[in-house]
Amino acid sequence: MLYLLDIIGTMAFAISGVLTAFHKKLDPFGVFIIAFVTAVGGGTLRDVLIGRTPVGWMQDLNYVYAIIIGFVLALIFRKKLDKLRKSLLLFDTIGLGVFTLIGLEKGIAIDLHPIICIALGTMTACFGGVIRDILCNEIPVIFRREIYATICIIGGIVFFALEYFEVSNDLIYLITSLVIISIRLFAVKFKWYLPTIGKNVIS
Amino acid sequence: MLYLLDIIGTMAFAISGVLTAFHKKLDPFGVFIIAFVTAVGGGTLRDVLIGRTPVGWMQDLNYVYAIIIGFVLALIFRKKLDKLRKSLLLFDTIGLGVFTLIGLEKGIAIDLHPIICIALGTMTACFGGVIRDILCNEIPVIFRREIYATICIIGGIVFFALEYFEVSNDLIYLITSLVIISIRLFAVKFKWYLPTIGKNVIS
Amino acid sequence: MLYLLDIIGTMAFAISGVLTAFHKKLDPFGVFIIAFVTAVGGGTLRDVLIGRTPVGWMQDLNYVYAIIIGFVLALIFRKKLDKLRKSLLLFDTIGLGVFTLIGLEKGIAIDLHPIICIALGTMTACFGGVIRDILCNEIPVIFRREIYATICIIGGIVFFALEYFEVSNDLIYLITSLVIISIRLFAVKFKWYLPTIGKNVIS
Numbered sequence: 001m002l003y004l005l006d007i008i009g010t011m012a013f014a015i016s017g018v019l020t021a022f023h024k025k026l027d028p029f030g031v032f033i034i035a036f037v038t039a040v041g042g043g044t045l046r047d048v049l050i051g052r053t054p055v056g057w058m059q060d061l062n063y064v065y066a067i068i069i070g071f072v073l074a075l076i077f078r079k080k081l082d083k084l085r086k087s088l089l090l091f092d093t094i095g096l097g098v099f100t101l102i103g104l105e106k107g108i109a110i111d112l113h114p115i116i117c118i119a120l121g122t123m124t125a126c127f128g129g130v131i132r133d134i135l136c137n138e139i140p141v142i143f144r145r146e147i148y149a150t151i152c153i154i155g156g157i158v159f160f161a162l163e164y165f166e167v168s169n170d171l172i173y174l175i176t177s178l179v180i181i182s183i184r185l186f187a188v189k190f191k192w193y194l195p196t197i198g199k200n201v202i203s
Numbered sequence: 204m205l206y207l208l209d210i211i212g213t214m215a216f217a218i219s220g221v222l223t224a225f226h227k228k229l230d231p232f233g234v235f236i237i238a239f240v241t242a243v244g245g246g247t248l249r250d251v252l253i254g255r256t257p258v259g260w261m262q263d264l265n266y267v268y269a270i271i272i273g274f275v276l277a278l279i280f281r282k283k284l285d286k287l288r289k290s291l292l293l294f295d296t297i298g299l300g301v302f303t304l305i306g307l308e309k310g311i312a313i314d315l316h317p318i319i320c321i322a323l324g325t326m327t328a329c330f331g332g333v334i335r336d337i338l339c340n341e342i343p344v345i346f347r348r349e350i351y352a353t354i355c356i357i358g359g360i361v362f363f364a365l366e367y368f369e370v371s372n373d374l375i376y377l378i379t380s381l382v383i384i385s386i387r388l389f390a391v392k393f394k395w396y397l398p399t400i401g402k403n404v405i406s
Numbered sequence: 407m408l409y410l411l412d413i414i415g416t417m418a419f420a421i422s423g424v425l426t427a428f429h430k431k432l433d434p435f436g437v438f439i440i441a442f443v444t445a446v447g448g449g450t451l452r453d454v455l456i457g458r459t460p461v462g463w464m465q466d467l468n469y470v471y472a473i474i475i476g477f478v479l480a481l482i483f484r485k486k487l488d489k490l491r492k493s494l495l496l497f498d499t500i501g502l503g504v505f506t507l508i509g510l511e512k513g514i515a516i517d518l519h520p521i522i523c524i525a526l527g528t529m530t531a532c533f534g535g536v537i538r539d540i541l542c543n544e545i546p547v548i549f550r551r552e553i554y555a556t557i558c559i560i561g562g563i564v565f566f567a568l569e570y571f572e573v574s575n576d577l578i579y580l581i582t583s584l585v586i587i588s589i590r591l592f593a594v595k596f597k598w599y600l601p602t603i604g605k606n607v608i609s
Contacts, residue, residue, distance in 0.1 A: 018326065022400070023233045024342065024346075025347065026342075026346045026399060026400070026402070027346065027347060027348055027396075027397035027399050028348055028397060028398075028400060028401065029343070029345065029350075029352045029353060029397060030342075030343070030346025030347060031400060033346060034346070048251055048252065048369055048454055048459075049450065049454065049459065049460065049461050049464065050459055050460045050461075050464065051254070051457070051459025053251075053252065053254025054252065054253045054254060054313065054315065054319075055252050055253075058252065058253065058315055058316075058319045061316055061319075064318060064319075074348065075400070076372065109410065110460065112460065112464055112465075113464075113467055115467060115470060116460075116464045116467075116470075127389065129540075134337060134540060134541065135333075135342070135346070136342060137340065137341060137342045137543065138543060139430065139432075139436075139541070139542060139543045140436070140541065141431060141432065142436070143430075143432045143435065143436025143437075143439060143440070143541070144431070144432055144433060144436060145433055147435075149435045175547045182347065192295075193433075194433035194434060194435060195433065195434075196432060196433050201411060220498070227545065227549075228550065228602045229545075229549045229550055229602060230549065230550060230551055230599075230600035230601065230602050231600060231601075232548065232549065232555045232556060232600060233545075233546070233548070233549025233550060234549075236549060237549070247455065251454055251455065254457070255453075256455065256456055256457025257455065257456045257457055257518065257522075258455050258456075259517065260454065261518055261522045263456065264519055264521065264522075267522075268520060337540060338536075338540065338546065338549070339545060339592075340543065340544060340545045371565075
């Protein structure tokens with residue numbers, strides 16, 4: 001079940017990568033790479049940092065196929081994607097939840113500290129987008145106003161809180177992903193942003 | 204033989220890195236780093252992703268020496284490099300072929316799927332340039348109009364097609380590199396580019 | 407002792423990361439990530455390249471705590487940091503020396519060639535700033551005019567020269583760090599920069 005959602009999330013992330021790349025006048029190879037790193041960049045960075053190599057997508061081609069399908073679908077339906085915005089947001093948000101859980105899992109599996117596991121969960125869910133923005137020559141959007149990462153951190157804290165109270169594993173997974181998904185959907189609906197801090201604050 | 208061509212390719216890539224860095228008003232250290240990542244960045248990324256560490260150039264100083272020599276040559280002959288453009292293109296193209304073959308080889312050596320091996324070959328040959336462009340604060344040129352990467356992918360497909368038909372190893376290597384080198388030279392001569400896709404397509 | 411200085415250096419680097427991020431209108435999460443990569447990015451890159459995973463900060467939370475404390479201090483005292491510029495420079499420079507030594511050490515520990523060890527020392531001390539600048543969408547400052555990296559390379563050469571003459575280990579560490587720290591302070595005081603090379607030279 002988690003695996004299936006993971007694949008769906010990967011496809012949704014790839015589609016959102018294609019949409020970002022559309023604004024950058026790239027050639028098809030460039031668009032594909034942007035879709036690819038958006039989808040698996042976070043998990044790849046995580047795998048590299050914890051030494052889980054060859055990284056995930058090299059050992060399970062289903063991720064690669066999911067990205068290729070997402071890429072092709074986004075190209076074919078590019079004119080209709082606007083109408084599908086809501087479904088896309090939902091799949092993207094499912095991806096956010098599932099990727100966070102998988103990142104947490106990988107950290108726990110090698111006995112890392114909860115703080116590090118939460119960092120790994122957030123990295124898995126959010127850093128594909130960071131790498132995408134770097135490749136597109138922009139300051140990563142999640143550093144500027146998206147509360148994307150904050151939601152993953154909250155999800156991670158909920159996860160370990162539930163574990164502390166010895167809630168069953170299935171329930172922990174379900175509640176954590178529901179928390180992430182619902183905060184994200186609320187955040188989009190009510191336009192929650194983090195305030196920026198910086199120069200204007202100093203002067 | 205492959206090793207010697209690899210070293211020559213590394214030197215050619217380093218020189219092309221210096222030429223790119225010239226347009227960016229960098230200090231000598233900056234120029235050297237750009238030369239370095241252009242030359243070995245792709246192979247380094249590949250090694251990190253498949254867990255072949257310490258990465259290649261740390262275990263064989265000949266790569267480092269080749270880069271240093273390329274760097275020094277490019278600085279000394281910078282005013283004459285225009286006249287050597289054709290020889291440089293040739294060496295650079297040899298590098299493209301050899302780096303692709305080496306990437307394919309590393310993937311095969313650890314039993315990865317042909318699709319992943321082709322990705323590794325392309326990465327080895329092309330992602331040094333991607334890292335160079337990121338460090339120079341530009342959208343990677345191979346994402347925009349160069350068919351660089353496409354050629355490596357075609358080379359990879361030829362490689363596995365020949366292997367499927369049980370052609371001898373030496374011949375596979377020879378044909379694959381000739382295919383890559385000749386497409387690249389034709390592409391430069393006849394100005395083949397990939398079309399861009401994007402915003403204009405949507406509106 | 408080296409460990410304590412390492413932690414202090416990490417905190418100083420995190421503070422300098424926050425100061426850079428202030429100029430970029432980031433949200434708190436973005437500022438924290440910039441502080442984080444400035445502080446441990448160089449060591450993380452080194453660990454990944456030599457295969458020392460999970461990378462350093464995942465196995466010793468004191469680095470994470472040092473960054474969090476540096477982050478909070480920089481936010482609280484942001485209006486007064488101008489007055490503390492000199493102390494900050496001193497801590498930052500101690501970080502430069504200590505990080506170089508630690509990078510050298512990690513390379514020596516796995517029997518890499520002195521040239522590679524010097525590269526690792528320089529990477530540890532300087533590439534956190536490189537990753538910070540990439541995330542902030544700028545050409546890394548150490549590629550343009552800072553002699554930061556050059557100082558680390560000189561420090562590395564001094565280190566191996568002293569080792570060649572069989573100076574005791576403690577003395578090597580002391581002298582190397584003093585060399586790095588004093589050149590850096592002189593460089594700041596007398597505004598030593600590397601000249602840029604490039605387009606203007608060609609034309």
